[in-house]
Amino acid sequence: MANTNTxxxxxxxxxxxKEVEANVEEGEWVKMCMQCGVCSGSCPLGPHWDHPPQELFMMIRAGKREAVLSSSSMWMCTSCYNCVVRCPRGLPITHIMHGLASYANKLGLAPKNQPTKKFSKIFWDNITKTGRANELKMGLSLYFMDGMGSGVKNAMANQKLGMAMMKTKRMNPMEITGGHGIKDTGGLQAILKKAREIEDAKLKKQ
Ligand code: SF4
Ligand code: SF4
Known part of the structure; x- marks a missing residue:
């Protein structure tokens, strides 16, 4: 899928x-790949992607920066770890895939309408607010992530499930007004702010 960003x-x-080694989580492992193809053959989703892991690693070494960073492939990794347990060189492939997605996102190069990218953002915003996931708000954000029309359709289609969750106390409608969080949310925000500063400084060196 081509990147539509400007x-x-x-x-x-x-x-x-070298750029990947310096900026991508576990990126220093990419050079250890011997192109055996076991990861791509083991990946349940790879055949449906533009570039399964082995191909991405080959492209990184070939310097294909645009094709790698604007690819949607790493956004589709479900962290099943099939590739990791089978890689004869022990590469942490799952981490590299997520690291590539995260780096592309930081550079503003990730595909714009990638659903898993939207999900990541919803999850991140949700959990970093109070330090704990608010399932009700997260569920609603996911239902409505493509707009009001599809949100209402999703809600109607899953009405029964929602009612059953409330009945069994797996979902609390009162959480819409806030929900529970950790004690030191200020401390959490300070940690996140510092992490952002470190990452921004790294990016400026690019
Ligand atoms: S299984 Fe490991 S060594 Fe083989 S292609 Fe995949 S990453 Fe490279
Ligand atoms: S962890 Fe990701 S890349 Fe590895 S096999 Fe599973 S879906 Fe494919």
Whole structure:
């Protein structure tokens, strides 16, 4: 899937592998890949992606910066770990996939309407507010992530499930006004602020 963002991006970068090693979680492992293809063959979803893991790693080494960072493939990884347990070189493939997605997102190069990207943002915003997930608000945000029309349709289709969850106290309608959180939300926000500053400083060096 091609990236529809307007951010300028270099098509090739000779030292792209070095960039990945410096900025992507577990990126220093990419050079250890021997291109055996076991990960791609083990991935239940890889055949439906533009680039399964082995191909992405080969493209990184070939300097194909644009094709890698604007790919939707790493956004589709479900963290099943099939690839990790089978890789003969022990590469932490799942982490690299998520690391690539996160790095592309930071650079503003991730595909714009990727559903899993939307989900990640909803989850992150939800959990970082109070330090605990508010399931009711998260569920509603997911239902309505593509607009009011589809949100109402989703809610109607899952009405029975919602009622059953409330009845068995798996969902509390009162959580819509706030819900529970950790004691030191200020401390959590300070940690996140510091982490953002460190990451921004790293990106500025690019
Ligand atoms: S299984 Fe491991 S060594 Fe083989 S292609 Fe995948 S990442 Fe590379
Ligand atoms: S962890 Fe991700 S990349 Fe690895 S096999 Fe599962 S879906 Fe594929």
């Amino acid at each position: 951010v300028m991006i270099e098509k090739y970068r000779n030292n792209f592998l």
